[in-house]
Amino acid sequence: MFARFRPYYRYLRPVRIHFFAAILLGVICGGASGGGIPWMIGKVFKPFFENAGADRLGTWALVGLLTLIPVLIGVRCLALFLNTYLVAYCGTVVLEGLRGDLFAKFQRLPLGYFQKSRSGDLLARGVTDTQQVQQTLVTSANDMVVLPVTFVGAIVYIVYTAFTVPGAGLFLLGLGVIPICVLPIRVIGKNLYRRAQQAFAAGGNVSELLRENLSATREVRAFGLEERERSRFGAGIRRFFELQMKVNKYAFALSPLIEFITVFGIAGALFMAYRAQTPWNSVFAMITALYFCYDPMRRMGKLQSEFTRGAAALDRIEQVMKEPEPIADPAVPKTLGQARGEIEFRGVSFTYGGGTAEEVVLRDVSVHIPADSIVALVGPSGAGKSTFANLVPRFYDATSGAVLVDGIDVRDLRQADLRSNIAVVSQDSFLFNDTIYNNLLLGRAGATRAEVEQAARDAYAHEFIVSVLPQGYDTIVGERGTSLSGGQRQRIALARAFLRNAPILILDEATSALDSESESAIQKALQKLVVGKTVLMIAHRFSTLRDANLVLVFDRGQIVARGPHAEVYRSSPLYRGLYDQQQIA
Ligand SMILES: Nc1ncnc2c1ncn2[C@@H]1O[C@H](COP(=O)(O)OP(=O)(O)OP(=O)(O)O)[C@@H](O)[C@H]1O
Ligand SMILES: [Mg+2]
Numbered sequence: 189m190f191a192r193f194r195p196y197y198r199y200l201r202p203v204r205i206h207f208f209a210a211i212l213l214g215v216i217c218g219g220a221s222g223g224g225i226p227w228m229i230g231k232v233f234k235p236f237f238e239n240a241g242a243d244r245l246g247t248w249a250l251v252g253l254l255t256l257i258p259v260l261i262g263v264r265c266l267a268l269f270l271n272t273y274l275v276a277y278c279g280t281v282v283l284e285g286l287r288g289d290l291f292a293k294f295q296r297l298p299l300g301y302f303q304k305s306r307s308g309d310l311l312a313r314g315v316t317d318t319q320q321v322q323q324t325l326v327t328s329a330n331d332m333v334v335l336p337v338t339f340v341g342a343i344v345y346i347v348y349t350a351f352t353v354p355g356a357g358l359f360l361l362g363l364g365v366i367p368i369c370v371l372p373i374r375v376i377g378k379n380l381y382r383r384a385q386q387a388f389a390a391g392g393n394v395s396e397l398l399r400e401n402l403s404a405t406r407e408v409r410a411f412g413l414e415e416r417e418r419s420r421f422g423a424g425i426r427r428f429f430e431l432q433m434k435v436n437k438y439a440f441a442l443s444p445l446i447e448f449i450t451v452f453g454i455a456g457a458l459f460m461a462y463r464a465q466t467p468w469n470s471v472f473a474m475i476t477a478l479y480f481c482y483d484p485m486r487r488m489g490k491l492q493s494e495f496t497r498g499a500a501a502l503d504r505i506e507q508v509m510k511e512p513e514p515i516a517d518p519a520v521p522k523t524l525g526q527a528r529g530e531i532e533f534r535g536v537s538f539t540y541g542g543g544t545a546e547e548v549v550l551r552d553v554s555v556h557i558p559a560d561s562i563v564a565l566v567g568p569s570g571a572g573k574s575t576f577a578n579l580v581p582r583f584y585d586a587t588s589g590a591v592l593v594d595g596i597d598v599r600d601l602r603q604a605d606l607r608s609n610i611a612v613v614s615q616d617s618f619l620f621n622d623t624i625y626n627n628l629l630l631g632r633a634g635a636t637r638a639e640v641e642q643a644a645r646d647a648y649a650h651e652f653i654v655s656v657l658p659q660g661y662d663t664i665v666g667e668r669g670t671s672l673s674g675g676q677r678q679r680i681a682l683a684r685a686f687l688r689n690a691p692i693l694i695l696d697e698a699t700s701a702l703d704s705e706s707e708s709a710i711q712k713a714l715q716k717l718v719v720g721k722t723v724l725m726i727a728h729r730f731s732t733l734r735d736a737n738l739v740l741v742f743d744r745g746q747i748v749a750r751g752p753h754a755e756v757y758r759s760s761p762l763y764r765g766l767y768d769q770q771q772i773a
Contacts, residue, residue: 222341308396324498
């Protein structure tokens with residue numbers, strides 16, 4: 189069990205001094221308990237049973253003797269306090285490290301990972317599971333020192349007394365129950381592990397249900413799903429509750445069980461002691477020593493259940509930590525610097541699941557896009573336009589074939605290098621719950637106020653920001669930007685991309701939520717902005733695509749026609765159909 193956690197003790201490294209101090213104090217506390225207290229009892233009680241009549245202690249001698257009690261207990265209490273305090277401190281540091289690493293891993297995982305995982309469950313792993321591991325690491329590391337010291341201290345005392353005080357030797361028999369305690373620790377531990385893992389998964393499920401409900405508050409009301417949601421959540425927490433109680437059953441049973449077994453040791457020892465007429469003070473001391481010997485046993489049972497729960501939580505964290513990172517930076521990256529903006533797809537096929545042929549989203553797509561071109565991607569919904577655009581910033585890797593920017597395979601570039609050359613406005617843009625200004629600044633950290641405002645002007649956003657929003661650029665946009673209208677949100681996203689001023693601009697339905705007036709205004713601004721840039725533009729409204737010098741027509745994962753508008757209009761019935769339909773409307 190201990191070995192299972194060994195790789196993680198490195199989280200304690202930054203606080204090793206604190207931690208060793210904590211352990212030292214634990215040893216003092218354990219020694220004072222296991223060996224010190226029985227020894228003190230033997231000493232203090234001795235005169236009560238031995239000294240009669242003239243031999244009675246004087247006042248000062250008595251005071252001196254009794255001072256032993258507060259001194260020893262005082263040392264024990266102080267050491268205990270400092271030990272627990274320092275251990276808690278170290279624990280917080282461990283938690284910080286563990287959570288930080290898990291979070292960093294989330295940043296490196298490919299987008300596909302988050303599509304197949306449930307974010308509520310990932311949330312639970314980051315919050316609850318890390319906490320469990322932290323608790324296990326710290327209590328275990330601490331108790332693993334303190335408990336054995338107490339245990340050994342008590343045994344040493346018992347053995348020493350057994351051989352020095354006449355009639356006390358029989359107490360050694362009291363130690364006989366210790367091996368019996370190992371059995372329940374083993375059996376219960378096994379069951380506990382299984383249940384704990386199930387309970388953590390159920391906890392992840394509860395947090396997922398909660399997250400999903402909270403992010404769909406509007407839909408729940410619109411479709412009258414309150415009752416359905418309540419019963420779904422109810423079932424989730426019921427299952428969680430049941431599993432937790434099973435964990436508790438095993439975890440809580442262990443310690444009383446061990447206590448019960450050990451009590452036979454005490455009864456047996458008393459029986460012997462009475463028969464052997466052992467001196468009273470020795471009986472007291474020995475009973476106390478036996479207690480301090482059994483107590484660590486009982487608590488090691490608890491420790492075992494702590495370990496088990498920790499291992500179950502650790503497994504869930506490791507599942508994430510060991511997840512492969514297919515989209516990683518190459519060992520020796522090529523440098524791109526400021527790209528010219530030439531894009532090439534060479535025989536690219538792509539499936540999201542890595543699955544069967546039916547799921548192929550792009551099929552052997554080859555196209556060369558010279559720098560500075562404005563490319564329109566058109567085609568029916570689901571044809572693969574967004575997918576095509578997503579391969580350029582390497583949100584996903586091509587299943588076969590290669591995507592090249594400026595003639596370099598994107599897999600040979602550092603992701604940061606590649607992406608700094610690309611600005612993306614996606615189909616659903618995300619705004620952070622921050623001010624408008626800071627949301628814009630995400631486009632390019634370090635942009636000046638004037639540049640930010642110019643970008644907002646170009647995206648037709650400046651006007652509504654200063655005239656409509658209560659605090660202008662300092663208005664907080666609400667979670668995901670919900671306090672803005674769809675069109676406003678889109679204009680902020682556009683402005684953010686303009687500010688980035690990257691050689692490659694990807695606009696995926698970037699103006700779909702705008703009225704025709706602001707759309708044509710943005711169109712004009714775009715004409716200025718796209719000079720010297722490569723633009724991939726996806727739009728269902730053909731009015732947006734007027735300026736394109738290359739049209740790529742997508743149909744079921746393939747480019748079925750390409751060329752300037754007039755040429756494609758002639759050659760592609762699909763394009764002609766789509767185009768004519770809009771002209772009529
Ligand atoms: N993340 C994903 N995981 C699995 N399949 C996906 C994913 N995204 C898209 N698909 C599938 O890939 C196909 C192409 O999707 P894509 O988003 O590229 O279409 P599109 O041409 O952009 O359509 P639209 O015009 O509606 O935006 C669709 O059949 C879709 O179901
Ligand atoms: Mg799309």
